[in-house]
Amino acid sequence: MIHLYTTEREYPWGTLRSTNASKVKVVLEEKGLSYQVERMRAGDLWKKPPEFLAKHPLGKVPFIEDGDRIIYDSSVINEYLEDQYPQPALMPASALDRARVRMLENFCDEAILVGDLPLLWMPYWSEPSQRDTARMEKGREGLRQRALPFIEQTLGDQAFLCGEFSLADAGYMALAMVLQVDGMALDAFPRTARYLERLRARASYACISPASSLADSSGRP
Numbered sequence: 001m002i003h004l005y006t007t008e009r010e011y012p013w014g015t016l017r018s019t020n021a022s023k024v025k026v027v028l029e030e031k032g033l034s035y036q037v038e039r040m041r042a043g044d045l046w047k048k049p050p051e052f053l054a055k056h057p058l059g060k061v062p063f064i065e066d067g068d069r070i071i072y073d074s075s076v077i078n079e080y081l082e083d084q085y086p087q088p089a090l091m092p093a094s095a096l097d098r099a100r101v102r103m104l105e106n107f108c109d110e111a112i113l114v115g116d117l118p119l120l121w122m123p124y125w126s127e128p129s130q131r132d133t134a135r136m137e138k139g140r141e142g143l144r145q146r147a148l149p150f151i152e153q154t155l156g157d158q159a160f161l162c163g164e165f166s167l168a169d170a171g172y173m174a175l176a177m178v179l180q181v182d183g184m185a186l187d188a189f190p191r192t193a194r195y196l197e198r199l200r201a202r203a204s205y206a207c208i209s210p211a212s213s214l215a216d217s218s219g220r221p
């Protein structure tokens with residue numbers, strides 16, 4: 001049984017989750033692995049108590065415990081899961097195709113998950129009256145300028161970023177989650193809109209869907 005440490009909370013506007021941990025959660029689901037979600041105490045992400053820093057030296061989520069092994073950083077965890085639990089394969093075979101998956105994952109991390117998405121996502125963790133709407137719009141505009149045109153172009157006629165669903169798509173599941181809550185218009189990016197719908201239609205999306213309660217998304221026995 002793998003333990004996934006993350007942040008997830010229920011609010012009147014949906015169940016909100018860590019984007020980086022969501023990237024791992026969908027891979028645990030895609031691989032059919034047995035796992036338990038361990039939800040961090042409120043404030044631990046910012047207070048970073050010693051017992052948390054002992055498991056992740058940066059005091060971030062996600063990290064996993066797999067037996068007596070601790071692995072942190074969503075990209076490292078997903079590659080570990082792929083290496084340790086190779087079926088079903090979420091990485092292509094050739095060195096070039098694998099590099100392509102990693103580049104797309106890196107783009108998602110840098111341009112989206114630590115780039116423009118937090119501007120839009122973090123305010124959703126506060127009451128509507130407390131949200132900095134100008135900052136949220138800056139996040140949307142950043143996505144419109146950089147990530148969304150890139151996804152639109154990269155997809156071409158493919159269903160997923162590298163043809164078949166792969167680790168390259170896992171981080172974009174978190175984008176699908178945030179944009180489901182936000183409802184930002186994607187009319188200028190029709191391929192991307194259909195791609196995000198395709199991601200939301202996967203069975204694995206239920207574990208990060210804003211419509212899934214904490215009780216219904218706490219792992220797989």
Ligand SMILES: N[C@@H](CCC(=O)N[C@@H](CS)C(=O)NCC(=O)O)C(=O)O
Nearest residue numbers: 018019020045060061062073074075
């Ligand atoms: N590169 C890391 C980033 C992890 C990250 O920034 N996680 C956020 C939550 S989504 C966090 O823990 N933030 C608290 C902090 O930055 O101290 C990964 O992919 O796991």
